[in-house]
Amino acid sequence: MRHIIKFYLNLQNICQSHIAPLMASAMVILALAQSCEKDITVDLPKGEKKLVVDGRLFSGEPPRVWLTFNFPFFTPLQGLDISDPNAWSEFLALDAQVKVSDGSLTDHLTLTLDNTYFPPVYYTGDTLIGVPGKTYTLTIIHQGRTYTAMTSIPPIVALDSLRWQPEGQLDSLGPCNLYFTDPPASGNIYRLFCKRQGYVHYRPIFDPSVLDDQSFNGQKIEFPFYRPDPKNFVFFNSDTLTEQERRERFYWKRGDSIYVRFCSIDRVSYEYLRTFEDAANTSGNPFSNPSTVKSNITGGALGGWVGYGAFDIWTLAQ
Amino acid sequence: MRNLVWYGILILAAPSVCGQPTKKTTLSGYVKDAASGEALLGASLYLKENLKGTTANTYGFYSLTVEPGQYTLVCSFIGYENFSQSVDLTQDKTLNIELRRLSVQAGVVEVTDERNKQNTESTRMGTVELQMEDVKKLPVLFGEVDILKTLTLLPGVQSSGEGNSGLYVRGGGPDQNLILLDGATVYNASHLFGFFSVFNSDAIKSVNLVKAGMPAQYGGRLSSVLDITMKEGNMKRWEVEGGLGAIASRLTVQGPVIKNKLAVIASGRRTYFDVIARPFISKNSPLRGSGYYFYDFNAKINYRISDKDRLFLSGYFGRDVFTFKNRETAFSAVNFWGNATTTLRWNHQYSKKLFSNVTALFTDYKFQFDGDQNNFRFKLFSGVRDYGLKADFNYYPVSGHEIRFGAEYLNHRFEPSNVTFASQILDVKPPEPIRYHSNEASVYISDDWDATRRLRLNLGLRATFYAFNGRFVRYVKDALGATVDTLYYGRGALIKPYFRPEPRLAARFLIHENASVKASYTMNWQYIQLASRATISLPFDVWLPTTEYVVPQFSQQVAVGYYQNFWEDMLEASVEAYYKPMRNLIEFQDGADPAQTLNSNIDNTLVQGKGKAWGVEFFLRKSRGKWNGWIGYTLAWTNRTFPQLNEGRTFWAKYDRRHDLSVVASYDITPRWNVSAVFVFATGNTLTLPVNLYFLEERLVTEFAERNSYRFAPYHRLDLAATYVLSKPQKKFHSSLTLSIYNVYSRLNPFFIYYNASGNLTEGTFRLQARQVSLFPIIPTITWNFKY
Structure with a gap:
């Protein structure tokens, strides 16, 4: 009989997410509320302008590629209307040639406006659909430079079930557990997306949303996950949450429909996503060494091109 | 390699080459404090007639071999009255010396012909010895005397300001310092992220820091040795000593169980901000039950078996403890870390010329986090545990030679970042803890040799055999991190051996009585290291051994210096370049x-x-008289080059610091009033700045500029302290009040910079602002100390 292992990585997240505030509170206790903060002006060096690629290909869906530019750290994003693409035009690469090929079929992608995403403009196609087991090449030609990337869609791994459970003394709030059996061959890597009823798009679970099966290869897994905010903090003002919303934040609530998209990804995508989430996570931490995202795009662009073998499932929290 | 052979020949040949056929006599004994019987390590002795001299070793033992005759022995030690006695050395003689402490209270004005020649005469370079009595006079933060903080006032030694436990010596990292407490390694020398050191000032006798020309008896670290000696316990009378401070209290008891035979000392310290804060946390607060404290306990037993044998058993135990409770989410945690060390030492004097010390040691550093939520318990722990055996011999064949040789064996067990868990609901099998085992054995020999009247050489050779052993499971990875092979090694299996020689050379050339030039060359290998992802040292940083993948760290250091004493040795000055x-x-x-x-x-x-460090250090010190203190200035550079970091380009090390100035002064106004001041100025620490931002998956990602290419504003601070002795000098009960003012002009020194993101893009209010956080403004504290 196989042991059911409460998933280990998640556990480390718990440890880390709890240790960090503990350490921080120690610093606070220590400074005896006397530490002093002030605004300062820092003259930043000038960086190079680069193309940023955010390419996603889910099985059963057409490719979607967002092309943007990086921008100076202190650029005033203030006052920009994010629903107006014109306001964003200087951050967007709207004049690129983008194509995706699976070796036999090539799809030339075109610009689409979709306000449910940010940025609201991306390149997509109408002939090619992601299929597990295939490899896809992305080629971008922009202002005379060519960028390429390759990704594959690994075979889909199905989830066995989802089960919500209340936490501690809370009777209507708690995490949701997912159960699945990792295939016997090692090297499976997953990324977990989820959403609550009423939302259009799935969002990745809290970092890391990627799991490498090297710690649980071939086992039956139970893995608890919490509810991500509907938007990332730069778009989401947590200060406006009501007291109740604040208390329920990160929990699934009794009565919720919980939608999960469980994806298989390849190792190159894993390295990119892991380092991306790490970089996004640590960029606010003054004590961490700066980390770099391992892009899988050649030609000097930032970002990545990721294929997902997606399995969708939902449950009712009860 | 040929050079190594040469050193060996030189060392071995030295005694025979210089040995004279005529009969010699030996004067030997111990140097002790007259009041407590504590050994006075480093006391200097010489014969007036021929100016032959030596220095008492760690246990106060000395030996001088000369032509038979009538001599006058002079023994001196900083802070003590000089001792002078004529000795008839027609035959071997034992002379135990007891030095009396110079008493300010008694109003004794120090007029002696004490010759403090260590600065110019010894071959030692980059070595500073601090007596706890001097350290205690200086201003401190929250009333806690801290030797590590005092060390950072010396040239070539840096801290990164407040909130960092690391010591950075001559461009080396915080793991490159060998910190020994009575011979046992202390792996984490600080409490509460470096705000306090683990060394309780009441239990410590002295501190010796070596940053260049590392003698052959030390090894295993690249940058420095910090050799800390605990008090031995008063052999003459019982004594109680303690202090009440703003955040912690201390108590030390010591005395003879059998007078002049068996002494004990026990010393404890505990902080109490948790106790003070408790009444202010409301009963309904979800965080009730959370708190923090640390404590230390030192103890030592000192047994004089005979005139020739002594036993010391000493131990240290300290913990930082965090408790955290959140009733709402049913999450509770206990987080603790700390060191435990034990050493058993046996001194034996085989003859008047041969002294030995055998040490058995144990040291353990642990970091543990126990969490509990929803009947699911988990434990995160890491640590390092050593046990070892050392034998050190001091051999004084003839005057002009002091030979040291010995061997050391250490067994290390590392546990980096382990997690185990238990659940009451699920049938769970926790993973086995991951351990790394290694063994380190070394032998050394060195000779401190007066080659000519002006030239003294210290020739040394150390050789280390290191082995990375099983039991171990190696996961072989490809470039993308996928496991391609798994190798199993059984218990004790030899996975990877390393054999490394370390030649050490130092020379002193006496220009005239008060001035000398010194040079040294040191080669060091380091087999264990601290790995940290953060830019500061934290208690959960893990120690890792050298493995078949990680090769030992290596350094060489060349140092030259000029040393001069002024005003009858009142003032010692030195300039060293490295x-x-x-x-x-x-x-x-x-x-x-x-x-x-x-x-x-x-x-x-x-x-x-790779890395490189170079610089010049200026040091001016006055250790006697009403006024004492020092001025230290360092001009230094240190950089790093890693093929995989910063795109392979060389960058300044995190602790690269161009200028570092410390001024330390203490003045005895009257026998009852002492005032002191410390001023520090240092170039700001390096920092990596963000340059660009970009969006990925609706998140902001930062792109960084060249690593460590920016600097914080300079760090500077002035501290003052005044001590007033409350009791009359004749009274047995002695107490004093110390007022310390930390950061007198409340300089807001940068602790870190962060970028505060506020508002959000949907509302068009998103904004980034750089903010600088400083820790301590002006902090006055009063401490009451007593001694009975």
């Missing part, structure tokens, strides 16, 4: 995930590179 290239330094890869330890090895995520 150049220190280093190889195989370690760092984590970009984006490394050291927590990923299941079916992975932490050393898979490390990268190794």
Whole structure:
């Protein structure tokens, strides 16, 4: 009989997410509320302008590629209307040639406006659909430079079930557990997306949303996950949450429909996503060494091109 | 290699070459404090007639071999009255010396012909010895005397300001310092992230820091040795000593169980901000039950078996403890870390010329986090545990030679980042703890040799055999981090051996009585290292051994210096320049995930590179008289080059600091009033700045500029202290009040910079602002100390 292992990585997240505030509170206790903060002006060096690629290909869906530019750290994003693409035009690469090929079929992608995403403009196609087991090449030609990337869609791994459970003394709030059996061959890597009823798009679970099966290869897994905010903090003002919303934040609530998209990804995508989430996570931490995202795009662009073998499932929290 | 052979020949040949056929006589004995019987290590002795001299070793033992005759022996030690006695050395003689402490209270004005020649006469370079009595006079933060903080006031030694436990010596990292407490390694020398050191000032006798020309008896670290000696316990009378401070209290009891035969000392310290804060946390607060404290306990037993044999048993135990409770989410945690060390030492005097010390030691550093939520318990722990055996011999064949030789064996067990868990609901099998085992054995020999009247050489050779042993499971990874092979090694299996010689050379040339030039060359290998993903040292940083993947760190140091004493040796001055290239330094890869330890090895995520450090240090010190103190100035550079970091380009090390100035002064106004001041100025620490932002998956990602290419504003601070002795000098009960003012002009020194993101893009209010955080403004504290 196989042991059911409460998933280990998640556990480390718990440890880390709890240790960090503990350490921080120690610093606070220590400074005896006397530490002093002030605004300062820092003259930043000038960086190079680069193309940023955010390419996603889910099985059963057409490719979607967002092309943007990086921008100076202190650029005033203030006052920009994010629903107006014109306001964003200087951050967007709207004049690129983008194509995706699976070796036999090539799809030339075109610009689409979709306000449910940010940025609201991306390149997509109408002939090619992601299929597990295939490899896809992305080629971008922009202002005379060519960028390429390759990704594959690994075979889909199905989830066995989802089960919500209340936490501690809370009777209507708690995490949701997912159960699945990792295939016997090692090297499976997953990324977990989820959403609550009423939302259009799935969002990745809290970092890391990627799991490498090297710690649980071939086992039956139970893995608890919490509810991500509907938007990332730069778009989401947590200060406006009501007291109740604040208390329920990160929990699934009794009565919720919980939608999960469980994806298989390849190792190159894993390295990119892991380092991306790490970089996004640590960029606010003054004590961490700066980390770099391992892009899988050649030609000097930032970002990545990721294929997902997606399995969708939902449950009712009860 | 041919050079090494040469050194060996020189050392071995030295005694025979210089030995004279005529009969010699030997004067030997111990130097002790007259009041307590404590050994006075480093006391200097010489014969007036021929100016032959020596220095008492760690246990106060000395030996001088000369032509038979009538001599006058002079023994001196800083802070003590000089001792002078005529000795008839027609035959071997034992003379135990007891020095009396210079008493300010008694109003004794210090007029002696004390010759403090250590500065100019010894071959030692980059070595500073601090007596706890002097350290205690200086201003401190929150009333806690801290030797590590005092050391950072010396040239070539830096801290990164407040909130960092690391000591950075001559461009080396915080793990490159060998910190020994009575011979046992202390792996984490600080409490509460470096705000306080683990060394309780009441239990410590002296501190010796070596930053260049490391003698052959020390090894295993690249940058420095910090040799800390605990008090031995008063052999003459019982004594109680203690202090009440703003955040902690101390109590020390010591005395003779059998007078002049068996003495004990026990010393404890505990902080109490948790106790003070408790009444202010409301009963309904969800965080009730959370708190923090640390404590230390030192104890030592000192048994004089006979005139020739002594036993010392000493121990240290300290813990930082955090408790955290959140009733709402049913989450509770206990987090603690700390060191435990034990040493058993046996001094034996085989003859008047041969002294030995055998040490058995144990040391353990632990970091543990126990969490409990929803009947699910988990434990995160890491640590390092050593046990070892050392034998050191001092051999004084003839005057002009002091030979030291010995051997050391250490067994290390490392446990980097382990997690175990238990659940009452699920049938769970926790993973086995991951351990790394290694063994380190070394032998050394050195000779401190007066080659001519002006030239003294210290020739040394150390050789280390290191082995990385099983039981161990190696996960072999490909470039993308996928496991391609798994290798199993059985218990004790030899996975990778390393054999490394370390020649050490130092020379002193006496220009005239008060001035000398010195030079030294040191080669060091380091087999264990601290891996940190953060830019500051934290208690959960893990120690890792050299493995078959991680090769030992290596450094060489060349130092030259000029030393001069002025005003009858009242003033010691020195200028030292050094150049220190280093190889195989370690760092984590970009984006490394050291927590990923299941079916992975932490050393898979490390990268190794080169470093270089060079600089000049100026030091002016006055250790006697009403006025004493020092001025230290360092001009230094240190950089790093890692093929995998910063795109392979050389960058300034985190602790590269161009200018570093410390001024320390203490003045006895009257026998009852003492005032002191400390001023420090240092170039700001390096920092990596963000340059660009970009969006990925609706998140902001930062792109960084060249590593460590920016600097914080300079660090400077003035501290003052005044001590008033409350009791009359004749009284047995002695007490004093100390007022310390830390950061007198409340300079807001940068602790860190962060970028505060506020508002959000949907509302068009998103904004980034750089903010600088400083820790301590002006902090006055009063401490009451007593001694009975």
